[in-house]
Amino acid sequence: GMHVRRAQSWLNEDLDRLEERVGVAEVQLKVQLTGPITLASTIALQRGERAIADQGALRDIALAHREVVSAHIRDVRRRLPGSVLTVQVDEPAMDGALRGVLPRQSGFGKLRAIESSIAGELHTRIVDVIVEAGATPWLHACAPNWLLELALKAGYRGISADFSLLTDADEDALGTAIERNITIA
Numbered sequence: 001g002m003h004v005r006r007a008q009s010w011l012n013e014d015l016d017r018l019e020e021r022v023g024v025a026e027v028q029l030k031v032q033l034t035g036p037i038t039l040a041s042t043i044a045l046q047r048g049e050r051a052i053a054d055q056g057a058l059r060d061i062a063l064a065h066r067e068v069v070s071a072h073i074r075d076v077r078r079r080l081p082g083s084v085l086t087v088q089v090d091e092p093a094m095d096g097a098l099r100g101v102l103p104r105q106s107g108f109g110k111l112r113a114i115e116s117s118i119a120g121e122l123h124t125r126i127v128d129v130i131v132e133a134g135a136t137p138w139l140h141a142c143a144p145n146w147l148l149e150l151a152l153k154a155g156y157r158g159i160s161a162d163f164s165l166l167t168d169a170d171e172d173a174l175g176t177a178i179e180r181n182i183t184i185a
Contacts (some may be wrong), residue, residue, distance in 0.1 A: 015075065031076060031085065032087075041102055049148060050105055052093075053112070058118070073129075091140055116150065124155060138159065139154070147161075159177065
């Protein structure tokens with residue numbers, strides 16, 4: 001209702017300002033969006049638990065997320081047709097969701113881990129939406145587990161993470177990313 005309209009108004013104001021500043025110039029532009037796992041981990045269901053705990057709710061949120069991402073990229077493309085667009089999907093909660101360490105809303109106990117195949121499928125679909133819209137998909141995960149293998153399988157073209165958190169276990173996936181010309185930042 002009101003909150004959605006207000007958020008949409010603010011987003012439109014921001015895009016209006018960007019469009020005024022950039023004009024018809026060809027620019028490189030990065031758009032950051034919350035990923036489906038992190039989004040579902042921040043939304044509370046009617047009974048109070050995080051939506052990520054309910055596979056049906058997670059699926060519904062991911063579907064709506066893809067539609068919103070597609071519409072947002074189309075809007076940016078319409079306003080800035082000459083831009084080279086990178087879409088960074090931010091997933092700070094994904095490592096915790098995969099390891100089963102996200103706390104329950106009540107604060108008592110942890111949510112069950114989501115399967116990596118589910119996370120991979122959600123990200124493959126979001127990458128498909130981004131690529132279909134003519135943008136370059138990047139994954140940002142600022143957690144000890146770099147999620148390199150998931151990012152490679154999903155088709156991300158860039159990975160942004162904290163290099164100080166790399167471990168020996170990440171070497172093979174990092175080598176594969178470098179061989180595939182995936183940008184690491």
